[in-house]
Amino acid sequence: QKKYDTGASDTEIKVGNIVPYSGPASSYGAIGKAMTVYFEKINKEGGVNGRKIKFISLDDGYNPAKTVEQTRKLVEQEGVLLLLSPLGSAQNSAIQKYVQQKKIPHLFVASGAAKWSDPKNSPWSIGWNPSYPVEASIYAKHILETKPNAKIAVLYQNDDFGKDYLKGFRSGLGNKVKDMIVSEASYEVTDPTMDNQIVSLKASGADTLVYFTSPKFSAQAIKKTGDIGWKPTQYLANVSIQIDSVIKPAGTDYAKGIYSVAYLKDTSDPQWQKTKEYNDWATWMKEYNPSADMAENHNVYGYSQAQLLVHVLKKAGDNLTRENIMKQAANLDTTLPMLLPGIKLKTTPDDYALIKRLQLIQFNGTVWNLTDKTYGQ
């Protein structure tokens, strides 16, 4: 007994997506591109349960107002069955209410804000990124475990990405927060350099530095820290751990010893490059996305999200109602090839936090070492 909602049929499943192909965050366009070409591959191989995926990816220029318009276009005009991985916290907040009202599966939201793992208030939204507060609390925990008298300086991006981290971090430190954090500095994405902030943070006498920063600014900040001869214990947000586009520009010597957490494999890390999972990924990249940068981690991110959706659709079988899709997405227990070993994707109807375990990693001067610590359930 086949059951369909708008966007699904015997031959086709329509999936909507919104990423900034233009505007200040256009580098994330690579994620949309990766998903697009992954579905090309799936379609070429016969689709999902015999149905082709029609992936409609639209540009919102990172402007939440435009996200609303594009979402409505996808839902009302294109008639998509579900939304996959719209990008950005504010952008998704803008459509949060709409998707709940319209009961559209809003899957694997590309944002780490805590509100995407809140089935009570947003039963139709499931986030992808480990929530920023949770990730930040891991750093707090690690500091408390290893360096309980640390004097901490925090650099964060002045938006909800940075502030979510900061909030999680502060609560992770618990009642020691006042003693431990000696300075905080924020920056705007329009700031040309980080020099000012780093110099100020150093002046506070801190011995531990936490970067809740996006890639480009992470690179600048780590570099400046090294340049002025400051050698604190450093922690770096997961969104910025790419070796080729953050660590190498910053200087591998300056980055040595940095801690972070990971759940995806870094494709520029030699230790993975021999594995079958990497090879599958690389073959796909070469065939379907030849002009893209192999070191760009967005290509792993989009690849994995698309794979997870295929998994959900497969599980849903011929019952392609929005309700069933949501039911499947809320009852996941799986893993994906490009996830780090040991990382599981698990959801239940009362717990939408997809990636629960995170691996603490440390940069050893050439690659990220997996430490023996994982956090989470």
Add this chain to the structure above:
Amino acid sequence: MSKLLEIRKLDAYYGSTQVLFGLDLELDQGKITAILGANGAGKTSTLRALCQVVRTRGEIRIDGKSIIGRSTEDVVRMGVAHVPDGRGTFTALSVEENLKIGAYSRNDKAEVARDIEKTYQRFPRLKERRAQQAGTLSGGEQQMLAISRALMLHPRLLLLDEPSFGVAPLMVAEIFGILRRINLEDRVSMLLVEQNATLALDFADHAYLLETGRVVASGESKIISGDEAVRRSYLGN
């Protein structure tokens, strides 16, 4: 005598409005020709057409070479200097810079410096103001500057659009004296638009009378000044 300038059947347009209609005019080497006409008759437009600042059709030859379709710059480089109506001052530049700019298409630096000195002798007022921003000069001072700037080009043909405009009586005499001397000594030909018809006809060898973009009379100045209609409208006696 060779024709320096020949204009045949010249039409000129601003956008789609035609302002000159089949104008014929010629000027001999070393001579002075005056153009008379009422407000809006097309005198300024004729001079502009010569410099290819407005859209034109027909024929204009300088030294036998057609200039229709050439750029203004090229025409100027053939030795045509223009004292435009409204003076065309480079208001934000200094007086001296304005003079230097006048000699832009020349390559003889030392000679240019000498010419600037000559200008200062002719118009001591400009010397006093040499470093002043040219836009702050009085109207008449700017007119002196415009004429001097045109002379800096060492032209063969000088187009004068109301050179006496806003100039005090004594200075008008002075300026026309200078122009006369340049005409005689350097054999510079001139096309003169001037509202002071008595003065113009006295100064020029030939004259053309324009009405709404057409030549209605032309001939030697003396003959034109005898014309009844001209006397009534332009000379007032």
Add this chain to the structure above:
Amino acid sequence: METFLLQLFSGLATGGIYALVAMALVMINQATHHINFAQGEMATFSTFIAWALINSGMSYWSAFLLTVTISFAIGVVVQRVILRPFEKAPALTNVIVFIGLMVIFNALGGWLFEQSLKTFPTPFAKDAWYASAYFSAHNVGMLGVMLAVLGSVYAFFRFTSVGLAMRAAALNPESARLVGIRVSWMLALGWGMAAAIGAVAGMMVAPIVFLDTHMMSGILLYAFAGALLGGIDNPWGAAAGGLIIGVLENLLGAYVIGTDLKLTMALVLIVGILTVKPNGLFGKVVVTRV
């Protein structure tokens, strides 16, 4: 005290970046009387070219020279092909065209060279004798380059007749034609030179802020402010304005208001200064009379 010095010098270093871009803005303004909003993106695009050249194995200085030349050509071509039809169009139409150019260059850079962050080499050895903890070799080198560019721009406008002609052409194109100046080519030359200066700026900035498609978008605003603060008609002023803003912003951020409103405060201050001195600190007051 050490922190203060560090802040001061890092302000100077950042200010040097603004100053370089500001000079490109002065160049284009003197030549065309416009502010080119695409200046930053064109500079980034040039830097991408330099990056590609260096990556293909060319030595730094050859790549540098070649990039400056190519950028000059790009500037000329952009003026000749894209902007020429707009020479007589109203100023705001030109502004819109510049905005169009800005997004085009930005998108082209990302499309041809990928969006990912790139490192860009510096020609100044890290341990050169002039390097210190306060001021890295690159910072010193960059200021040197800035002074060299400044000197050339100043000399160009001050002493050459082409420089004068360029200003004249921008001020009053019609009169300029009437003295034989090829106005259209003056504009093209101005665009070429501005693009070349922009390229130098880009190549000096990239080692500090890294190269990506948005490298200049933040910088342009500050450079714009610097140029106006110092005086848009005056290369010295613009350079000084850029440096002042760099230092001001750093010191304000460090000691006065903290980092989250430093952009706002810096801009408020600049607008305040401009209200008192509407032509900038070192700008010439041009009187228009009736």
Add this chain to the structure above:
Amino acid sequence: MNTSFTSVFPRNVGRLGLTLGIAAGVLVLPFMVQNYVVFQLTLVMIYAIAILGLNILTGYNGQISLGHGAFYACGAYCAAILMDRFGMPFWATLPVAGGICFIFGLLLGFPALRLGGIYLALATFALAAAMPQLLKFKGFESWTGGSQGIILNKPEAPFEFSVFGVPFSQDHWLYFLSLAVLLFMFWIAANLLRGRIGRALIAIRDHPVAAAAMGINLPVFKSLTFGISAGFTGIAGAMAGITIAYVSPDSFSAFLSITFLVGVVFGGLASIPGAIFGAIFIMFVPNIADHISKSAPSAIYGIFLIGFMYLMPAGVAGILGKLVARFRGRAAGSARH
């Protein structure tokens, strides 16, 4: 701006017919298209109000603003805060937002008096660039919701009925509301600009010294114009906040201000109906560009921008004006024979 009193009978009939046709279209259209398109059309009207506001300042008065996104943001946040924190009904927020933006604009009009041309452009652009920061500022966070922004409830349609079998939806309700606001604002603008005030504004733009000599009080006129312009844009912002039902700093980046200016120039400087065309452009052209290329949609957008400017340097209004002039010229010409 043409206050010709020579009314020719056939032309009036033609104009009346055109007006009625447009009116009918505007009333019926929303029931012929999907709700999503109704939403887009609503946004077009909202942008048109904002662009009209900017045009009053930049097109008519010659003060270039690259910062009107800030007023739009201010209006949107006023509406959002008043609804969210003070439970004000949505319609009541419009005049308040307009008023607050008017005052805000008036205050900014004072430094603007001293700054001309690009200096003013910088000052206003700085405002636009600083706006997201201000909205995120810690001190205001309890009101603005910081970088999270504020999620609003969309106003429900107060009536239930259907037209051609299409039920009157929330989107229709907002559409007609915006239409009403649009008509009101355009009426006000036309009244202002067609008479003594409009002439004075243009006089200031064309020749400030002569304008002052004619007795026009430059400081008062310029700063009031700034205020009015900001007020228009603020009301548009409030409508946008209500319609989109979400405000956040990211929605009001500096590029938004530039977009408004694009709308003004595309529509035509100093043209009231031009604002509509400008709004259509900024609403739909990015979508077309996105449709053409995912790799570089902005390059396509840029090409469109330059291309349109090339074809219509004086904007849509300029082209229409030319066409009308030619048409009338022909009509007049044939009448004479």
Add this chain to the structure above:
Amino acid sequence: MRKCQVVTREILLSVRDITVRFGGITALNSVSFDVPRGGVCGLIGPNGAGKTTLFNCLSRLYRYESGDILFEGNSISNLPVHRIASYGIGRTFQNLAMFRTLSVRQNIMIGAHCRSRSGFLSSALRLRRVAQEEARLMARANELLALLGLGDVAERPVSDLPFGIQKRVEFARALAADPKLILLDEPAAGLNHEELADLTETIRLVQSKLGITILLVEHHMGLVMGISDHIVVLNFGAKIAEGTPAQIQSNPDVIAAYLGAPAAAGTPVQPAQPVQPFHAGAPA
């Protein structure tokens, strides 16, 4: 030549010891003179003598270093620029200062700005009195268009018009403000003989019928001498002579500095000659 009635007339404008300096240049050096109500007062002098500068002081565009200007007995030295028009001083500009994009009619209507009241709010709501006022301005503009023979070009944007016509538009614009005093800066420049006759007639008409006092700067001696009751001569920023046209014409200082020897050949100076009335249209 007209009889000079200076003595009996009330003083309308009084310039007292005005000094203006630009950097090192003294553009006006302690200049004083009076303009009686109702006549035409000529202001002449060589180029750069300071005539336009004086006008700019009278319309408060330039600040003067010292001295005072009294209009109807009141000092205008502290008035802002935009109050001058409503005080009753109108002007034209030597190099034109038109609102280029507007039509001739609208330019003239702007001239009446200071004689109209409707503000932002009443205009925005289109109150009845706004429409009434607009109609009044329109009627006034039509009168002036007729008076100055501009009817044909009323709807043309001024930027397309020849210089001479623009000058007339400027004159009409100044008249629209119902001034008591009009400052004319070289109104005859660029006019041919016939047009000059027109202008002369218009000035006379304005002065006699509308009772407007005129302060006239002009290098056209025929016009100045023919029409002025009283002439003030400036040179290098200082007043060098003052008197009736006849007195001025025979003043050796003025001849040396400005007029040149009347007999000298080739000079453009024309003897003052009565200009034939040409314009017949009466003002409404």
